[in-house]
Amino acid sequence: MRAWGDLPGDDPKPGDDPKKDQADERAEKEAALEAAGIDLDPAPPGSHRHGDETHPSDHVHPHVHSGPDEPPVIGIVGAGAVGTALGVALTRAGWPVHAVASRDAGRRERFSSLVGVTRAFADPEPILDEVELIILAVPDDAVAELAGSLRMYSGQAMIHTSGALGAEVLAPAMAAGTQIGAFHPLVAFADTERAVAALRGATIAIEGDDQLASMLADMAEAIGATPVRLAPGTKAAYHAAAVLAAGGFIALLDAIAELGRVAGLDEAGSLAIYGPLIEGTLGNARALGIRAALTGPMTRGDVGTLEAHLATLAAYAPGVLDLYVAAARREIDLAETRGALAPEASEKMRELLAAALQARPEPVP
Numbered sequence: 001m002r003a004w005g006d007l008p009g010d011d012p013k014p015g016d017d018p019k020k021d022q023a024d025e026r027a028e029k030e031a032a033l034e035a036a037g038i039d040l041d042p043a044p045p046g047s048h049r050h051g052d053e054t055h056p057s058d059h060v061h062p063h064v065h066s067g068p069d070e071p072p073v074i075g076i077v078g079a080g081a082v083g084t085a086l087g088v089a090l091t092r093a094g095w096p097v098h099a100v101a102s103r104d105a106g107r108r109e110r111f112s113s114l115v116g117v118t119r120a121f122a123d124p125e126p127i128l129d130e131v132e133l134i135i136l137a138v139p140d141d142a143v144a145e146l147a148g149s150l151r152m153y154s155g156q157a158m159i160h161t162s163g164a165l166g167a168e169v170l171a172p173a174m175a176a177g178t179q180i181g182a183f184h185p186l187v188a189f190a191d192t193e194r195a196v197a198a199l200r201g202a203t204i205a206i207e208g209d210d211q212l213a214s215m216l217a218d219m220a221e222a223i224g225a226t227p228v229r230l231a232p233g234t235k236a237a238y239h240a241a242a243v244l245a246a247g248g249f250i251a252l253l254d255a256i257a258e259l260g261r262v263a264g265l266d267e268a269g270s271l272a273i274y275g276p277l278i279e280g281t282l283g284n285a286r287a288l289g290i291r292a293a294l295t296g297p298m299t300r301g302d303v304g305t306l307e308a309h310l311a312t313l314a315a316y317a318p319g320v321l322d323l324y325v326a327a328a329r330r331e332i333d334l335a336e337t338r339g340a341l342a343p344e345a346s347e348k349m350r351e352l353l354a355a356a357l358q359a360r361p362e363p364v365p
């Protein structure tokens with residue numbers, strides 16, 4: 001933004017036509033004031049302008065309307081992983097995205113070329129003059145502040161894509177006749193095309209009052225996903241499980257790859273070797289249930305094998321110890337519920353796990 005000190009000076013400019021010089025100078029000053037965010041002709045209180053027209057602030061927006069049987073006019077704030085993939089999926093499904101807001105010119109351009117939006121803005125505010133459904137696809141921590149800086153017009157709805165936040169975080173953006181909701185796809189958005197494909201068959205958790213929820217359910221179905229409504233108060237648990245299934249599983253894979261390196265495998269080698277074992281285990285769990293799918297030394301009470309693993313971890317992969325111990329404790333609990341584990345064996349294994357954590361050298365500060 002331009003500072004006052006940067007405004008054009010008052011010194012007369014040399015020229016043959018002093019009137020033209022004055023007009024040029026005035027235009028230059030006005031442009032500088034506008035660039036500095038100063039409105040020289042503010043709309044009266046309770047109203048706002050579009051071009052030369054002045055409207056009362058509570059008149060119905062946006063100025064782009066969908067037809068009676070058409071999807072709403074959509075705008076997405078945030079051209080990151082979720083915003084872009086959702087934009088692509090919606091547009092391909094016949095729910096075109098009209099506008100995008102992203103502060104980053106590169107991301108804005110990428111979004112526009114992939115999604116084919118009509119309007120692209122650096123700031124989110126202008127989107128409110130353009131669309132009926134505003135999708136905030138910004139980081140969880142930015143949602144509340146962003147909602148607090150926006151004010152919807154009657155007839156509009158705003159949703160976010162966070163799994164961690166409830167729809168109520170959008171309340172500051174509400175005005176009479178507006179609605180808020182949430183649309184959380186249970187997909188790991190690591191790559192745009194892979195995420196668009198993964199949306200087909202994925203679950204999307206929906207929040208909103210009945211009218212909005214019904215529209216969001218149609219939107220989820222249009223992109224091939226299954227809409228679900230969660231019971232009140234359960235969203236955090238639902239999302240924590242999703243975080244374990246996606247990021248938590250990647251942490252587990254990383255630990256597997258670290259141990260694979262000790263055995264001489266690179267990452268691709270580990271994925272090639274342990275991938276089928278993981279897929280087989282998932283298949284077993286689907287077919288037999290989680291408890292019945294448990295295999296390994298903890299189910300048999302193989303204390304000697306556990307001891308060997310803990311010694312190797314301490315020597316060659318100490319960073320994996322915490323995860324191994326946490327998983328082993330859970331496996332022992334599970335094996336006990338199957339009734340197949342001798343109590344002495346489970347007790348001995350728990351002692352070994354506790355001792356391994358205690359023997360671990362203190363991390364260097």
Ligand SMILES: NC(=O)c1ccc[n+]([C@@H]2O[C@H](COP(=O)([O-])OP(=O)(O)OC[C@H]3O[C@@H](n4cnc5c(N)ncnc54)[C@H](OP(=O)(O)O)[C@@H]3O)[C@@H](O)[C@H]2O)c1
Binds near residue numbers: 080081083103142186
């Ligand atoms: N990633 C996933 O797998 C996943 C899955 C389901 C749900 N979600 C949820 O979807 C939301 C977006 O996640 P994401 O992974 O797409 O994040 P992301 O890739 O980091 O993209 C976030 C976008 O929001 C913009 N942004 C950041 N801070 C902002 C602010 N203060 N005001 C306005 N815009 C801001 C970013 O910057 P620019 O404006 O500079 O472009 C970017 O375009 C989150 O609520 C997340 O929990 C994520």
